[in-house]
């Protein structure tokens with residue numbers, strides 16, 4: 534049942550193109566995005582004036598990615614909240630607030646309680662969930678299921694990519710209903726999403742090189758991850774995977790924060806993973822990250838750079854270069870996350886750990 538793989542997680546990494554394709558399938562028709570369950574009228578969606586995404590762990594990182602897409606496509610303010618923090622503040626919610634609850638299991642206690650709190654305040658709740666009929670979708674006004682299939686490995690991989698794709702669909706559904714995107718623009722964005730399973734396939738083709746690199750740094754004390762814009766949540770996710778699986782100290786930072794503290798951590802030989810933005814779409818950010826890499830390399834760090842194919846400018850500063858297909862900026866997390874999953878799994882294996890069942894962790898966290 535592991536399909537020839539030693540661990541479920543490794544199989545699930547390979548299943549990501551299929552998970553993405555299945556999540557997108559059937560959700561687009563005649564210029565419109567179609568949700569699975571919709572107990573909200575288009576009129577309700579038009580009246581939304583603020584969005585909260587609430588989630589935990591990797592699902593929270595998928596929400597951070599969603600913020601960039603929804604703000605850009607819908608011109609709506611989006612806040613992304615850890616579900617465990619959300620209801621202990623006094624978040625400002627009313628019937629024109631949309632709360633998007635993202636959860637693979639649909640049973641995460643903190644996320645469920647955040648949903649209940651939101652509904653008590655009359656907010657509308659949309660669930661993005663991988664488990665049919667779980668509690669969170671049952672208590673929500675609308676549902677979009679990710680069709681990643683059952684995820685056995687405790688660390689989320691294919692469900693995470695599917696969450697990102699589903700969150701984009703939520704953004705496009707909102708943009709369509711609110712008229713911030715015309716049907717032909719929604720169609721164009723959807724077509725781009727449909728090309729992503731193939732792009733992820735191409736990333737998977739480079740896994741052997743990533744594994745070799747991972748074995749070379751498996752003895753390091755720590756690994757840092759840097760990114761900007763949508764690369765920032767990717768950096769956080771890369772660090773979380775490494776903590777969970779390899780029990781290594783790993784931190785993700787927004788690269789712009791480097792000079793505000795984290796650069797003090799840089800020392801000889803420290804592996805630092807940098808998620809580069811596109812040199813075309815994000816030229817300014819790209820050049821800022823280039824100077825970050827130069828700085829950390831000058832201080833002796835071992836730079837591991839994830840960059841788009843054809844980005845020659847990074848070569849001189851990358852001790853190790855991982856190339857991913859060039860896709861539009863907002864979609865980059867779908868390709869740049871994959872090598873980080875492979876990286877973490879291989880380091881964990883090299884250290885002799887069970888990557889399906891990391892110590893102290895449960896697949897679904899049903900207590901607060």
Ligand code: F6R
Pocket residue numbers: 589590591592593635636637638639640641644687688689690773774777896897898
């Ligand atoms: C990380 C991981 C966890 C989950 C988190 C939320 O690899 O698996 O951080 O993402 O516990 O779980 P769900 O999505 O089921 O609410």
